C-alpha cells in the first residue's frame with residue numbers, strides 16, 4: 369500500500385509568517401482561502417474585477433489585482449481555470465516572480481509545457497480529490513477531502529514541507545495525503561474523467577436510454593433505469609466498493625452484472641481505453657484542447673448545444689420537477705458552492 373500522510377506528518381508551523389496569494393476565488397479558490405485562514409495562515413486573493421472579487425471581499429479577504437497579490441506573497445497558489453492559466457501567468461504572474469513558491473491544484477499546464485516556471489521557484493501541487501464546496505464543508509465539519517501532492521521543482525529543499533503544510537492547512541491531511549508526480553496526477557486525472565467518470569459514464573447512460581426508447585419503452589422509465597438510479601448504486605460503491613454494492617442489490621441484478629457487464633465493456637472497449645490513455649500520454653489530447661481554446665471553442669460549443677437537445681435531457685428536466693427531493697439537493701449544493 370502507498371503511504372498516506374496525515375496531520376502529524378506536516379510541520380504545522382511552516383506557514384507561520386508566510387503570506388499565501390490565492391489566485392482565483394472559484395470552486396477551489398474560495399475553499400482553500402477560507403480553510404487556510406481558519407487554520408491561521410495569512411491569505412491574500414489575486415483576481416480581476418468581477419463576481420469573484422466581490423465575493424472574496426464580502427468574505428473579508430484583502431483582494432488585489434493578480435500582479436499585486438503575486439508581488440507581495442511568499443507562496444502563489446494558481447486556482448484559475450486551467451485554460452486561462454497560461455495567459456494570466458505570462459502577463460500578470462511571471463513578471464512579478466522573484467523567488468515565490470508556485471503552486472497548482474492540477475498539473476496540466478506544467479506537465480504539458482504551457483507554463484514554464486522560472487528556475488528560482490519551488491513548483492509543487494496540492495490537488496484535493498473533490499470539488500471546492502466539499503473541501504470547505506468537510507473542513508467546517510472537522511474533517512477534510514483527501515489530496516494528492518507532488519513536487520516538480522525543489523530549489524529551497526523545502527518544497528515537500530510546503531506541500532504537506534499547505535495540504536494540512538486546507539484540512540486535507542485530516543483525511544489523508546498521497547504523494548504523486550505532476551505527470552501521474554495529470555495523466556490519471558485526464559484518463560479518469562474521459563474514460564470513466566465523465567465521458568465513459570455519460571455515453572453509457574445515453575446508450576442505455578437510447579436502446580430502451582428505440583425499442584419502444586417509455587422515455588420516463590428509461591430515464592429512471594439508466595440515469596436516476598445511478599446515484600443509489602454509486603453511493604453503495606463509494607461506501608463499500610463493488611462487493612458492498614453487490615451485497616445490496618438482488619441476486620438477479622448481480623447475476624445480470626456478471627453475465628452482461630463484460631459484454632458491454634468488452635475487450636474492444638478496453639482497447640479503446642488504452643488508446644485514449646496513449647493519446648493523453650503522448651500529449652495529443654492536450655494539444656487538441658489547447659488549440660480548441662485558441663480557436664474560441666467551435667467544437668466544444670457545438671457539441672455542448674446538441675447534447676442539451678438529447679431526449680434524456682428533455683425528459684429528465686420534466687421528471688426532476690416532479691421530484692422535489694432531487695431539486696432540494698441541487699439547491700443545497702448551489703448554496704454550498706456560493707458560500
Ligand code: NDP
Nearest residue numbers: 392393394395396415416418419420447448449473474499
Ligand atoms: P473556477 O472556474 O471555479 O474558478 C476560477 C476562478 O478564477 C474564478 O474566481 C474566476 O473569477 C477567476 N478567473 C478566471 N479568469 C481570470 C483572470 N483572467 N484573471 C483573474 N481571475 C480569473 O475554477 P476551479 O476552482 O474549478 O479550478 C481551479 C483549479 O483547480 C484548476 O487547476 C482545476 O483543475 C483545479 N481543480 C479543480 C477541482 C474542482 O472540482 N473544481 C478539483 C481539483 C482541482 P471570475 O469570477 O472573475 O471569473
Ligand code: MG
Nearest residue numbers: 474557558561
Ligand atoms: Mg480534471
Ligand code: MG
Nearest residue numbers: 593597618621
Ligand atoms: Mg431494477
